[in-house]
Each structure stands twice: as structure tokens, then as C-alpha cells.
Amino acid sequence: MKYVMGQYPVISKSNLAKDIYDLTVLCPEAAETAVPGQFINIKAEGFMLRRPVSIAGIDRENGTLRIIFEVRGKGTKEIARLNSGDMIDIIAPLGGRGFDTQSYETAVIIGGGIGTPPMLPVAEKFGKNAAVICGFRNASAVILQDDFNKTGAETILCTDDGSAGRKGFVTDALDDVLKLKKPDIIYACGPKPMLEKTAETASQNGIPCQVSLEERMGCGVGACLVCACKSIRDGQEIYAHVCKDGPVFNSGEVLFDD
Amino acid sequence: MTDNTSKLSVNFAGVEFKNPVIPASGAFGYGREYENFYPLSVLGGISVKGTTGQRRNGNKPPRIAETSGGMLNSVGLQNPGIDYFIENELPYLKTKGTVIIANIAGSTAGEYREVAEKLDKTDIDMIEVNISCPNVKAGGAAFGISCEGAAEITKICRAATKKPLMVKLSPNVTNIADIARAAEAEGADAVSLINTLLGMKIDIKTRRPILKNNVGGLSGPAVFPVAVRMVWQVSNAVKIPVCGMGGISCWEDAAEMMMAGAKIIQVGAALFSNPMAPVEIIKGLENYAGDNNLNNLQEIVGSVKVWEQ
Known part of the structure; x- marks a missing residue:
């Protein structure tokens, strides 16, 4: 997993539905390596924790990432105030495992x-x-x-x-x-x-x-171990971590009873 | 520009640190994830994830809740166990050119002894004894909230290892200076403080705690003044050196903590929003030492001039 951190320009913004926003961010370094299923971690000004948001579009040619998020609380409300031309503070792309789209036809x-x-x-x-x-x-x-x-x-x-x-x-x-x-x-x-x-x-x-x-997340890179998800590995029940071991899992690995 | 790098060096409990800035246990894993941002060699040291005798799964999620100026966590010491650490993480960390501090914990005194004994046979630089984790049912903070408990665990670890021993104290006590004295009396080479403050966050829509563990440890800027006060009290109560932590997020906080009496400092929760925090703090302290014509930053340690009462 290789990721960049910094301030990148928002180049477009739209409102898709009530409280749902669509941003395009110019970040060629992240667009270059991002795969479907990965996410970015966004700093909300004035808040302790970054907000993880999944990647909704990867455009390598134009060097952009598209993100779509819902305003759920004060932090996401702050991010929703960003407009085209503003800088967004992100760590991207995150997630040790995205969707495997290579191995299947249909x-x-x-x-x-x-x-x-x-x-x-x-x-x-x-x-x-x-x-x-x-x-x-x-x-x-x-x-x-x-x-x-x-x-x-x-x-x-x-x-x-x-x-x-x-x-x-x-x-x-x-x-x-x-x-x-x-x-x-x-x-x-x-x-x-x-x-x-x-x-x-x-x-x-x-x-x-x-x-x-x-899952509620802390560091986003696999160090703090808060975003735990109960799963089976080598026949053993363990807490894997959504940010680094996922966010995509084979469904057979996941124990949904937690 | 003059190079002020060397002004940050410090000998702490017999261990040479190139600077006093250390990512705190629990916030930095075993370091690998942050190598993406900077070489670990720039750090004064690394206090690694709390490690126990056996592998631990940790608590049920959610394990984190944001609060005003801080966050609660209830990870519950998830870790792969001491044998795994010694075999798979320590050799790698030791190639990184920085001081490696093992943070250890246990449910019983015997578990602390076992872990300390195993580490004694390694090339670990220092051991931080966590008697203050608020998120585990047995052991952990139970030892850290009484002088007897702190003394018992310090004594047993002291007997198990000749490595420099730093005891990590809980703020969830009536008089933290007494606990520090108890650790000092049983042979601790240093103390570190504060671990997190026990807290709770309720979702008013569901009327349920956000954390599945119901309660968790508060960290972040919200706890910083409490940490400064406790570091000041403890550094006035013991002769052994103090490592200060709790809510440090910028170099000014680090300087303040050092003036309160900390020779070295740790940075935890700040890493989550700003992985560069330790590096920025080191740079800021270098500039501060230069701007104030200090020969060594240690000149500010305990330099707070309190008002006469």
C-alpha cells in the first residue's frame, strides 16, 4: 500500500441528493495507483479524526479521484462546505485490499x-x-x-x-x-x-x-487497530482491520455476528 | 541556516535519544505503516504497540468515538503476542536507526514477568511497563491505580530484566505522584505519563454508548492540560526522569510539556489527523532551540517558574 498525503484542489462539486455530495479532486499521484474499493481519508477542519470516504471514480488520464459522501454529522458537514477551487486535505488511496476485478468475466x-x-x-x-x-x-x-x-x-x-x-x-x-x-x-x-x-x-x-x-476508523493506515471486523483466518477467529486488511473482504472471511 | 539537530539529543534513563520525540504506544503500530510518510530514523524513538504474553483479540468494535477536542478508544490491547513481536517485528525495527521501546502489559503479575524476561534476552533498547490500560478487564489499569499494584508490577519486572525500565502511569487515580514514587522505590528507571483518561460517549439517538466496551480511554488535545499538570506534579515528586505525553499535537505543546518536567515526550492521537506530527514537532523544537540560543533543548526541562502560593 502506497499513499500520499497533502492538500489537493477540488475541481468540481455537485449535490446529488439531500445531504449527498459529489467532489472531484485533482490528485494524479493517488489516481495513478488507486483501485476500485479503496478509500481516501479526509481532514475535516477542527476535528480530531479524518473521515474515510470510498472512491467513486478513478480517472488516470485526468489525474482525478471522484468521491461521494453523505453528511452524517458535524465533520462531514464541514467537508461539504468545500467548493470547487478549494483545497482538500487527504491521505489517498487507502485500503490494503480493493475489489478483485481481474479474475472474473461476469x-x-x-x-x-x-x-x-x-x-x-x-x-x-x-x-x-x-x-x-x-x-x-x-x-x-x-x-x-x-x-x-x-x-x-x-x-x-x-x-x-x-x-x-x-x-x-x-x-x-x-x-x-x-x-x-x-x-x-x-x-x-x-x-x-x-x-x-x-x-x-x-x-x-x-x-x-x-x-x-x-467501521469507525482512526488512523486509516493500519496502525491504531480500532476499525476491527470479526473474521476467520486460517480457521481462527480474529479481528481484522477494515483500513488495512480491507475494506474489501471475501464474504466467507467475514463473521457478521459481532 | 544553522543546523540545530544536535541540540535535541538527550540521555534518558541511560539511553541515548537523538531527539525527545517518540510516537506513543498504540498509535503507531510497529512502525511499518508510517514509513510511507518518513524514514523512522528521524524519530527520537518508537514506543511500539502494547504487547502481552499471548496473542490478544481485543475488544468488540466500535472501538473509537470522537469527542470535543479528543477521542475515546477501546482497542483492548489487540496484539500478536510477545513471541511474534520478538521474532517478526523487533529485528526489523532494530534496523531503523532509532530507539525501540517495547510497551508491555499483562493480566497477571506472572504475565508481566514472562514478557519482561523474554525481552531481556533481546536487543530491545527499553521497556515501557503499561500498568494503565483502561480497556482490559483483568490486569492493566487494575495494577496502576494503587501504589501496591504499581509497586508489585515494577518489582517483578525489575527482577526480570536489566533493561532500562519505564513505568507508564494511569491518570485515573487520586494522587499520581504517590504511584510514581511507588514505581521509583521498586527500581523503575523512569516513568511515563499519562495514559488515557477513562471516558464515555453516548449516541443520543440510540441512547447507547458509541463504544461496544461502553467506556474507553480519552486522548487528544482535550487531555493536554491534565497531562501537563500531572507531569509537573510527578517530576517534582521523583528523582527518576519523566516521559510526558497526553494530547501533544504541536511543538509548542511539546515545549510546554518539557517545561513542566518531561525530558522526552510521546505523541499519540495527533498522528491520526496528522501522520507528520512527530516530524513537525522535531523541526519546531529545533527552531525553538536555535532561536533561543540554547546549547541543548534539555535546558528547558522543568524550567517552569510557578507562582508562589
Whole structure:
């Protein structure tokens, strides 16, 4: 893992939905090495801890990274005040393990809520060889559907209340997709119950599955050991760390009972 | 520009440090992650992740919560155990050209002895005895909150090793100077303080603590004045040297801590937002020593002139 730290310019900003912001940061050094599934750690002025945000777009040609985040508290609110032309203080790219997109031909890609953005660079890798299932609370929370359509993937939109796309959970849509065709791999990022159900479905169908996890984080580089996630390694239960051992894990390694 | 690098050198408990700035145990792992930012040789030393007799899993997550001016952690001494450390981490660290301090902990006095004995046979430079971790159920802070406990663990480690021994004190006590004296009386070569202050953070939406451990150790700028006060009290109570820590995030904090009586200092929580903090502090102290025409930065140690009461 090789990362840079510094102040980099924000070159565009937009508001995708209520409290959800989309920033493009010019950082060629990080764009050069970043892989889908990695994240960046952002300093929020006046706060002790950086805010980890997953990478939603990697543009090597233009040297930019795209990040999409939700305002959840005072720190993310501070980051949301940044505008195009401002400098953002980041450490990037972080994450010892991103999504393995090299070893598979076809994929089902699942994103739930604010877990949707990191799936966009994965979908771009697969294009028409992927089906993308996105789930949101309701129509007003829906983001990135045009972006996913542009990748050439088949896209399925779900909302909890049926106000956009089909009503119900992404895992119901996954069951329907798997009835027609089994992909080489399933990728997912979103709320833990969604990941657990996805992992279970993948396992029942004998399909490999990679999930991106989230946990409250400290250093972001693997030193402080706070972002623990219970997992199995060599038959032994251990606490792996989301920032360095992940954030992407093979679903079979993850114990969701914690 | 004049080179003030040599003005920062210090002999602490018999160990030569090129400068008094050390990343604190628990915030810096075994150093590898921070080599991405700077060569470890620029540091005065490294106090490595607290290590116990056997591998420990640590506490359930969430293990961190941000607070006003600080953060709580409840890692609970997750570490691979002393044998792994000696075999896989120490040889690597010893090639880095800086002082390596092993931070050790245990659930029982016997575990402290076992770890100290094993380290005695290595080329570790110094041992920091953690009798103040607030996040483990047995041992840890239980020893550090009484003079008897501090004395017992210091004595047992002293008997187990000839290495320079620094006892890390808990601030969660009525009189930290008494605990420091107890460690000194049993042969500690130095004391370090403060470990974290026990705290709690509640999510008002769920009415549940953020930390799965319910409580955790507070660190960061919020604790800094408490740490300065305690370092001042302890350095006036013991003859052995003091390593000061708790909320240091810039060179001015480091200078203040040294004026309170610390010969060397450690930097912990500041690393999370600014991995460069130790390097910036070293640079700032070099400039300070130069600007104030000091022969050596140690001239400011304990130099606070308190008001007469």
C-alpha cells in the first residue's frame, strides 16, 4: 500500500441528493495507483479524526479521484462546505485490499444507499458483462443511475417503499437475477444486514462474493487497530482491520455476528 | 541556516535519544505503516504497540468515538503476542536507526514477568511497563491505580530484566505522584505519563454508548492540560526522569510539556489527523532551540517558574 498525503484542489462539486455530495479532486499521484474499493481519508477542519470516504471514480488520464459522501454529522458537514477551487486535505488511496476485478468475466454488482458509489468503478470495469442492483430508501435518495447506465451494465433499481424502481430489497432482486444466470462473482457494499444476506445467497449458489465493509476508523493506515471486523483466518477467529486488511473482504472471511 | 539537530539529543534513563520525540504506544503500530510518510530514523524513538504474553483479540468494535477536542478508544490491547513481536517485528525495527521501546502489559503479575524476561534476552533498547490500560478487564489499569499494584508490577519486572525500565502511569487515580514514587522505590528507571483518561460517549439517538466496551480511554488535545499538570506534579515528586505525553499535537505543546518536567515526550492521537506530527514537532523544537540560543533543548526541562502560593 502506497499513499500520499497533502492538500489537493477540488475541481468540481455537485449535490446529488439531500445531504449527498459529489467532489472531484485533482490528485494524479493517488489516481495513478488507486483501485476500485479503496478509500481516501479526509481532514475535516477542527476535528480530531479524518473521515474515510470510498472512491467513486478513478480517472488516470485526468489525474482525478471522484468521491461521494453523505453528511452524517458535524465533520462531514464541514467537508461539504468545500467548493470547487478549494483545497482538500487527504491521505489517498487507502485500503490494503480493493475489489478483485481481474479474475472474473461476469458479475452482479450490488450497492445499498451510500454504499452505492464505490460500486461505480467496479461496474465500469465490467461494462455489459455486469448486472448492477442499487437499493435506496425512496426516490429522493436515489443517486448515480445515469452513471451506472452509461457503463453498459444492466441496471436494476430498488427502493424500500417502491417510489422508484421495484419495491423491496436488493437481495430480492439478486434472487431473481440468479434464477436467470449465475455470474462469476458478486460484489457488494451497503448496510451490514444487506451484506450478510448477499453473502448467504452467494454461498448457497456457490458464487464467490466480495463485500466492502465500514467501521469507525482512526488512523486509516493500519496502525491504531480500532476499525476491527470479526473474521476467520486460517480457521481462527480474529479481528481484522477494515483500513488495512480491507475494506474489501471475501464474504466467507467475514463473521457478521459481532 | 544553522543546523540545530544536535541540540535535541538527550540521555534518558541511560539511553541515548537523538531527539525527545517518540510516537506513543498504540498509535503507531510497529512502525511499518508510517514509513510511507518518513524514514523512522528521524524519530527520537518508537514506543511500539502494547504487547502481552499471548496473542490478544481485543475488544468488540466500535472501538473509537470522537469527542470535543479528543477521542475515546477501546482497542483492548489487540496484539500478536510477545513471541511474534520478538521474532517478526523487533529485528526489523532494530534496523531503523532509532530507539525501540517495547510497551508491555499483562493480566497477571506472572504475565508481566514472562514478557519482561523474554525481552531481556533481546536487543530491545527499553521497556515501557503499561500498568494503565483502561480497556482490559483483568490486569492493566487494575495494577496502576494503587501504589501496591504499581509497586508489585515494577518489582517483578525489575527482577526480570536489566533493561532500562519505564513505568507508564494511569491518570485515573487520586494522587499520581504517590504511584510514581511507588514505581521509583521498586527500581523503575523512569516513568511515563499519562495514559488515557477513562471516558464515555453516548449516541443520543440510540441512547447507547458509541463504544461496544461502553467506556474507553480519552486522548487528544482535550487531555493536554491534565497531562501537563500531572507531569509537573510527578517530576517534582521523583528523582527518576519523566516521559510526558497526553494530547501533544504541536511543538509548542511539546515545549510546554518539557517545561513542566518531561525530558522526552510521546505523541499519540495527533498522528491520526496528522501522520507528520512527530516530524513537525522535531523541526519546531529545533527552531525553538536555535532561536533561543540554547546549547541543548534539555535546558528547558522543568524550567517552569510557578507562582508562589
